[in-house]
Amino acid sequence: MRARFTVDEIAQCALNIVERDGVGALTMRAVASQLKTGPMTLYNYVSGREGLEDLVVGAIIESLVLPETTDDxxxxxxxxxxxxxxxxxxxxxxxxxxxxxxxxxxxxxxxxxxxxxxxxxxxxxxxxxxxxxxxxxxxxxxxxxxxxxxxxxxxxxxxxxxxxxxxxxxxxxxxxxxxxxxxxxxxxxxxxxxxxxxxxxxxxxxxxxxxxxxxxxxxxxxxxxxxxx
Known part of the structure; x- marks a missing residue:
């Protein structure tokens, strides 16, 4: 049976909230509301607010394409x-x-x-x-x-x-x-x-x-x- 959400979906939702309303708006309740579920459901995926923050940071850093190293x-x-x-x-x-x-x-x-x-x-x-x-x-x-x-x-x-x-x-x-x-x-x-x-x-x-x-x-x-x- 497919999981109800993927971690990537939660991360994108959390990122959307931060980009639209700022860091202060990032809460378990806000993300759950966007995903049309209850806050307790999210605890199956993340530990809490800090877990959401890590997902957002990870999503941004993963979008960063680091350059190849040179000899300079x-x-x-x-x-x-x-x-x-x-x-x-x-x-x-x-x-x-x-x-x-x-x-x-x-x-x-x-x-x-x-x-x-x-x-x-x-x-x-x-x-x-x-x-x-x-x-x-x-x-x-x-x-x-x-x-x-x-x-x-x-x-x-x-x-x-x-x-x-x-x-x-x-x-x-x-x-x-x-x-x-x-x-x-x-x-x-x-x-x-x-x-x-x-x-x-x-x-x-x-x-x-x-x-x-x-x-x-x-x-x-x-x-x-x-x-x-």
Missing amino acids: WRTDLRETATALWEVLRAHPNVIPLILMRRAVSLSAFAPAEQMIAALSRSHLSERDVLAAFRAILALVTGSAQAEFAGLFAGTSEHDEANAAGAARVGELARDQYPHIAKLAKVSDRSTAAADFQRGLAIFLQGLVAVEERPGANRALKPTRRGTRS
């Missing part, structure tokens, strides 16, 4: 970061869930493993690899989150919405905040994808500089007064 760690890091950014950009409401579950959901480890593997093939120290991994993860997730504009996220219409938003910011900032106003004009001529790739290129150039001059990356230690030496 910088290329591998850039391509993996870009692939992750593109997936997150397509599923804006899921980002908070991925960030919350990344430490306990094994399905979220694959892109992280590939980025760390790329960094580990450089000549960076172990501490620099850790700092670089955290920084590039922040760049990917932060860039994706900052881009969202309702239903237009990840589309050409969204770039148009961003341009309109930049124009409004420039107009508001024009008299009191000239630097913001000036940068808003630059933003008006750019796209989210172009900005991300440029920022990623700058980040990679910085890593290469540290790799070539490891002694120059000595961590600054805070003093008792909170200043840095």
Whole structure:
């Protein structure tokens, strides 16, 4: 006898709820309602809310096509970061869930493993690899989150919405905040994808500089007064 639901069907239903209403709307009752069953039925498939969260994270990560590795760690890091950014950009409401579950959901480890593997093939120290991994993860997730504009996220219409938003910011900032106003004009001529790739290129150039001059990356230690030496 066929099971009433498959895990994939439950995962897709949970993902639909998160994408439509946000992470806060994901409950056993909400998923059961969408599947036209009772909440207790779902416990035959998942352990509870955390189980639903894992299914959603898994569904997103499984849609991520990781690039083939090359003999250039910088290329591998850039391509993996870009692939992750593109997936997150397509599923804006899921980002908070991925960030919350990344430490306990094994399905979220694959892109992280590939980025760390790329960094580990450089000549960076172990501490620099850790700092670089955290920084590039922040760049990917932060860039994706900052881009969202309702239903237009990840589309050409969204770039148009961003341009309109930049124009409004420039107009508001024009008299009191000239630097913001000036940068808003630059933003008006750019796209989210172009900005991300440029920022990623700058980040990679910085890593290469540290790799070539490891002694120059000595961590600054805070003093008792909170200043840095």
